Amino acid sequence: ILEFLHATQRAIGIGELAKGLNAPRSTTYTLVRELVGAGLLEMAGDGNRVYFGKKLYLYGMAYMRGNDLLRRGRQEVDTLSRETGETSELCMLQSGRYTIVHSSPGTRPFRISSATGLQIPLPWTASGRLLLA
Template structure:
């Protein structure tokens, strides 16, 4: 029998704590929604997206705006991320040396090769571009900075999972993740084999998984323990000669090793 007292009979401290937790959850959901849509949103639309009372969302928006975490940026009262977000992001970069060094390396590689270059990480179970520098090739890049993409759709995704046990990978990959938009569906066993191959090779090349006109070339960046913590990636045209692809791969591997915090064992 449920012995939990009704909310009106619960201690005031318990009700207050629960209310604060709900408020924090809504703040996180609000910020996540703004990040997901990537544009200013009216408060009424935020309330509908969060399935929350309009008065509650107005109150949250006011508190976040007062803290400069949000700003009113549109003619109809739309809100988006504020200046404090920028400063917090700069604090993150200062505290994480890899991100700052990787950004510089991506810009250098794009400048010297003319190819679109990316620095990629695993974020909330998705492949996510943390920094990108466009090359000189006139083609559309299929992934944007900060947008999560299913790991099986990318070369980097295979490397980012290289140190995960198969059981964890199975739990992380949803059935829909195994259906790239521009390629045939794969089984989880096929994807696990691709992860193992990338682990063994120390790099990965995929073709046409998201965009039928591009290859993706990726190399790992490792942490102090030697685990893959991020990747560098080139996105190149599908008609790029094989010798050029091999040269770009070797360049990425060298750059990844230079950014890594632990030496990489040579493959036998």
């Protein structure tokens, strides 16, 4: 369920979720109800759609604070951006895609703009093609 929601990047109806997972509707409703009760999912919009809950954000923030590699990586990216004036990004590889986990804007007039947390296929960007080389 979490993977499917992450892939769709939007709140969806439970029926659509069940169909996308190729799972029985009743099972999907039961699992969603449990995840909502645990705070991992929240009902969205008119109450007929579901998306990530605040608790997942808090877990993610704790992960970011507690992961030494990410902490040091963010510091290096910020330093690189400050020293060069260019926008710099820290990316992680996962399942043939990369995810921008931190971005530090440059001071120059031309900047790139990427959403933190967005998964991007490797061939779509210059940095992705560099990782493939």
